[in-house]
Structure formats: C-alpha cells, structure tokens
Amino acid sequence: MKKPVTIQDVARAAGVSTATVSRALSSPDGVAEPKRRAVEAALVRTGYQINHAARNLRRQRTGVVVALVPKISNPFFSRILDGIDGVLRSEGMTLTVAETRPGGASAPTRGGEVNAAPLIAAFNNKSRADGVILLDGGLDWPSGGGDVPAAVYACEWRRGSSVPMVRAENARGAAKAVDHLWDIGHRRIGFVGDSRNVLIEERRRGVEIALARRGGRLDPKDLYQGDFSLDSGARAGARWLQSTDRPTAIVCANDEMAIGLIGAVARSGAQVPKDLSVTGFDDIDIARHVTPALTTLHQPRTALGRLAARTLVDLLAGREVDADQVLDVDLVQRDSTAPPRD
C-alpha cells in the first residue's frame, strides 16, 4: 500500500516547482517547451494521478454534473442521458446518474411525492456537483442560494419552480393520439394515468382538450389508475376486461403502461387492436418490437437531453437561459390502433 504520488513528487522528479507541474497540467501553453516535456516525462515515470478532492477544493468546482432520475430502469431515460453525456463530454465535464426512488420499481410512487430529502441533501451541494439535471418532477429543488448547484428540469418539472425547464409538448402529444383515434372512428376513448405527476396531468389535459374540441369528453369511468409502471398498465387492462361498458380505445401516459395493458388484455383472449386500440407515449426502443407494435408518440429524446445539458452549461457560465423550452413530439402509427370493431 504505497503512498499515492502527489504533484510534489512529480515536481521533484522533473526538477521544477509544483506550480509549473500544475500549469503543465491545466494550461500547457503557459509552460515553455523543455520544462513541459520534462514534466510530461515525470508524469509518466511517476504514474501520477490527480487528486480531485484537492483540485475541487481549490477550484471551487467539480466538473461533475449529476442527473437525478426517478427510475434508472425506465428505458425512456437512456437516450436522454446519452444526449446529456455527449454535450458534457465536449465541455470536459463528467456525468453521473443517481436514482431518486430507492427501491426502484418496487416502491410505489406515492402521487409523485417521495421522500427524496436524503438524496437532495447529497447533491444540492456545490462541493459534490456543479450542476444537476432533474428528470424527476417530484423533486423540489432549493433554488437560489450561491452554494446550491445550478439545476435544470428535463422532461418532468415542478409547477411554480424557478428552475429552468426543457420538456416535450406533452399536452399536444396526447392530443395527437386522440385526434388519430377519433379520425379512425373511436368515440369513446379512455386514459391510463391518474396520479399527481405533472407529465400525467399534462397528457391527460391534452386528451381532454382534444376530446372537447371534437365534441367528446373523457368520462371519469374511463380513467384508469396508472403510475408509469408495467404493472399498473396490466391492472388497467384487467379493469377494462372486467367491465362491459367500456371504451374502444385507450391512451396511455407512457409506453410501459401501454405494454402492460396490452399484455393483460391479450392474455385473456381479447385482441389488440381489433377489440381495443391502445396508444403509448415516449416511443421507447422496445415499442416497435412488441406485438402488436405500439402506436405511440415519439419524443426527440437525444435532442432533449442535449438541450438540457446545453442549458445547464449556459447557466454555469452565467449566461441567460430560457425558462421554458418545449420540443415537439410526433405520432408514430404502428399496429396497436385500428378502427373500432363496430
């Protein structure tokens, strides 16, 4: 267990001062050729590894951005994280991810409110991360103070928060699903997603608006519980199966619920889309591979991630940023929707 190599050791080995080593590391242009070479050689020879704690302490920043996601396993986030990562890398920063709901899929999301206090405590601290990208609208970020990292909401957000947000056209997207279903003949359209999550609220609002525009309405009977999980989708399917007075089409607030719903319905012999049309939301990778392939709303996930990261970078640089940036979503028609049977 040998002592780690410090900048002092490198300086000694190279026959220069620590200041020169430091400069050779962070701004090589300010060091003359011969010494720079000497330092480079010494770095290799000694196997030097920078001590980030010391650097961060002195620099008062970490070069790290944390993405806080509700549930890592939700494949929806993956592409967004890719987008974020790409931008941060090009800025020389590092992305790490932490999950806001310990227990993951097994822990019910109690109406979007979770006790995330310990998690927030772990990251709302400049000495841990320079910035945070919040993918969980359930988190109430302590805006303000000079010693809290800069933050941006991505996808989800929190009403009334002053944190800038980057998101998709949720209401309009859901409206597109309804328009599509209405156009192919459905008149009674249900919705899965009944919790206090902003995304669900927005998407439901979109459904209501679109229906109202066509002279229809969302019957409370056709509203199914849903918390984004596969299982809640399956439960909605079970409820639909049990009743006889039921919608011919169901809009789900995300793809996983749609898949859960279709699975439950299909397993009992009913056919999607013949007996029931279903739409999802997000267009996760698997959506095109399930049977029937899912009609859903495609979000520009990578672009969304990139935009969020760029916004955060701007924020960190002290530049002005838009408080609310909204991206379009597109309907992708696949095989889970068709005209109603009768």
Added chain:
Amino acid sequence: MKKPVTIQDVARAAGVSTATVSRALSSPDGVAEPKRRAVEAALVRTGYQINHAARNLRRQRTGVVVALVPKISNPFFSRILDGIDGVLRSEGMTLTVAETRPGGASAPTRGGEVNAAPLIAAFNNKSRADGVILLDGGLDWPSGGGDVPAAVYACEWRRGSSVPMVRAENARGAAKAVDHLWDIGHRRIGFVGDSRNVLIEERRRGVEIALARRGGRLDPKDLYQGDFSLDSGARAGARWLQSTDRPTAIVCANDEMAIGLIGAVARSGAQVPKDLSVTGFDDIDIARHVTPALTTLHQPRTALGRLAARTLVDLLAGREVDADQVLDVDLVQRDSTAPPRD
C-alpha cells in the same frame, strides 16, 4: 451570490471551536450536551452545508461508489443497482452510475472491446470514488496500486482479472433452457449471441454442454449474431424466417434479443411458440408482459447487487473476500415455448 457558509462561520455562531463543530458533525457522542445543542442550532441558523471536497481531501476517501454499466437503458441492470444502492446506503455511502459506452444503444459493441480509456481514467482514482462496481466485462481494471479504488465485477467479468467477481450461473442457466426445450420435444435448437462478450460465451457454452449431454449438438448454421440489442434479435428473426432448414427452438442470450426475435417473427405471420419456441435470459420486468409472455431464466438480480456491494464494502474494510461468488438462476416457464409442431 453570497459566500458559502463554512465550518468557521458555524463555530463563530455557536461560540465554539471548529474542532467542536466538526466533532458534533461526525461523532456527536464525543461532544457534551450543551455545546452539541449550540452547534446544532448554529448549523440550522447559518444553513451550513458541508464541503465534500475539503472533507474528502482530509479524510482521504469519498464515501462514493461508482457503478460502471455498459448501457444504462438495459432494464436488466436496474434491480441490480437497487440491490447495490440498498447496501451502500446502509453503510452511509452514495452510489452513482456512469455509462461505459457513450452512444448507448446506437454504438455497436465491438466484440466487447470498447475504448473506455477516458471513462476508466475518470474513475480509477481514489479521489473520485472509494470503490467501483464493474458491470461491464469489457473494462480492464488496473488492479493493484494503492491509489486505485477497490473494484468488484458484477454479472460480467474479465477472464484473467484479479478483481473479485459476483455472478450468476450462466452456463448452467442456459443449459436449463436447453433441457426444458429438449424435454418438450425439440431436437434442433439454435442460439442467438455471437460476440466476444463473456456472458454470451458462457451461455453458449451451457447450450453446447446441455446438447452434448443429450446427444445433440449446436449446429453452426443455427448460431445467430447477437449483441444483446433488440435489433440484433430482430435480425436473427429475419434470418430464421428466410431459411427453410431451421431450428424449431432458439435460446437467446438475453431477454431483449428474444423480444426482438419474437417481434420480427410474429410480424411476418409465423407464430411463437407454435412455429418456433424462444427463450430469453435475465427475466427483465417486461418479460412477463409481452405477448407471448417470455420463458426465460430468472436471475436473482437484487441479491446479486447486494452481494456485489457487500463484497466491495468488505474489500474497502480490508477484509478477505471470495474471488468468485456464483448465484443460481431459475427457469421461468411462460408462453414462448411449446412442443414443436411436428
């Protein structure tokens, strides 16, 4: 942009020394009641937030463990991460996650070898994390030196590495799939997964062993390319559809490929399991919800994550750990397998 509050400010506000504040924070038992109260009050009053950089520098450790996963979106990892997180939390440590394959799903995994150098460089450094859990066998961890964080492989690993590993019975699991298929009548069984990834190699080996035991063999014609992605599964399905001389059952090295394969096959009118039986591996959440529900091998994912985390904690504490811990996997029969048609 006010100055952050330091321990000095708290000490002044509480009328004690910085040492006392520090002690009140990290070992409250060593501080007498009245002063402790005074410090607690001052902490609240001043809104103190610890500076981790300073603490880490002085303590020479971070309390952070990083999990390096190949692809965050792979739902297989989620439960494992849950397990890891639970153990670390109870030890007062923080888990963060970083992805080893920038570009995620879009970047092909070139035979398991990826240029992960920058990523390794970012984390093989004690000043960033105390320990690392490697979920990517493509990563070659620089074992040894006193200034590299402790590491444990989980699920995947690297042959010849001296890093301890925690994994599932991959070969035996795949053999169980073959046994099941053989028992219900299949004699020609294919395999999807042809890359240099250790998991794929092990699972394939299991298939070969099981077939050999029954007097069969894995025909090279029945070996399909596969890199864990949905798309590669779909391509395997397309290849199967094109040929007439083909297996009646296919074992896939993971669930996502199985789902991709089934999707491709189903979309062209063939039926699973009537025309083709398919098995997956992992039992990801969605496996039970797709149609047909997937017969697959269930891995004790949470347990695996917990064991990996506990092993790492032991390693950090300087305790001896087993170099190789292996957990059982169980076959879960669902609806994607059935006796062959003829």
Added chain:
DNA sequence: GACAGACCTGTAATCGATTACAAGAATATT
C-alpha cells in the same frame, strides 16, 4: 486529600492542487 482515569475542548498542522504575486529572463521598440 491525593491521584488516576475519563471526558471535553481548543490550537494548529495537515490533506494536495491552484494561483496571485513577484521576480528574473528573453525579446522587442525607439
């Protein structure tokens, strides 16, 4: 009453890299 031991608290050194400042060397300008 004296002394050992436990307990509490403060002073100051320390972790390792960065950077303000000053000074010396090299080059350009008049």
Added chain:
DNA sequence: AATATTCTTGTAATCGATTACAGGTCTGTC
C-alpha cells in the same frame, strides 16, 4: 544602448474540514 514588453518560473497563501496532541475539568477510589 536603454527601456518597455512579454514570457517563464518559483514562492507561498489558500481552499475547508479533520484530527493529533495537549491542557483543563470532573469523577471516583483508596
């Protein structure tokens, strides 16, 4: 040739928390 300017480099202060050490109090024991 003298002076101004630019380049390099080193010295030493600094970031903020932790902790070894020493000194002081208090309690208990013989």
